[in-house]
Amino acid sequence: MANAINWFEIPAKNLDRACAFYSAVLSGDIHREDIMGTRMGFLPHAQEGVGGALVEGEGYEPSDSGSLVYLNGGTDLADPLSRVESAGGNVIVPKTKISDEIGYFAIFKDTEGNKLALHSPA
Numbered sequence: 001m002a003n004a005i006n007w008f009e010i011p012a013k014n015l016d017r018a019c020a021f022y023s024a025v026l027s028g029d030i031h032r033e034d035i036m037g038t039r040m041g042f043l044p045h046a047q048e049g050v051g052g053a054l055v056e057g058e059g060y061e062p063s064d065s066g067s068l069v070y071l072n073g074g075t076d077l078a079d080p081l082s083r084v085e086s087a088g089g090n091v092i093v094p095k096t097k098i099s100d101e102i103g104y105f106a107i108f109k110d111t112e113g114n115k116l117a118l119h120s121p122a
Contacts, residue, residue: 008052008069011060012112015039017088018054021111024087025080026071030054043071062112070105073120077106081118084108093117 012018019030019041028044038057045051052069073080077095084091092115093107103121110116 003050005050007050009055009060010052010069010110010112010114010116011062012041012054012056013062014112015041015054015056017111018056021087021089022054025083025089027080027083062110062114064109064113064115068107068115068117070117070119073104073106073118075120076122077104077118077120081106081108087111 010018015032019032022041022043023030026044030041030043032039032041034040038055038060040056041054043052043054071080081091081095088111090109091106092109093105095104095106097104103119105117105119107115107117
């Protein structure tokens, strides 16, 4: 098994707002599609890598409790983290060192009310 996670979905009440937020924070385009009655915005990812989407539809309820997804913060998570608040989110835990070997993390709340994290080596 290459990864314990192969796909994740982040609930959204307003997909357009959520796509604008993540596009700004991650500096990437988010491709949108309607799939079987569910609106989805696909986050940037490598073809062979772990991917995920923003999802608006029945049964998808944003939450700040439950599982915590760590998004790739690039080489230095300070870059995407610096765009969280201007995009409408809130930084909950600033960039924090875990260890020299593991790197850094930060936690934020998105425009939909979800709690997520960023991770980077520096």
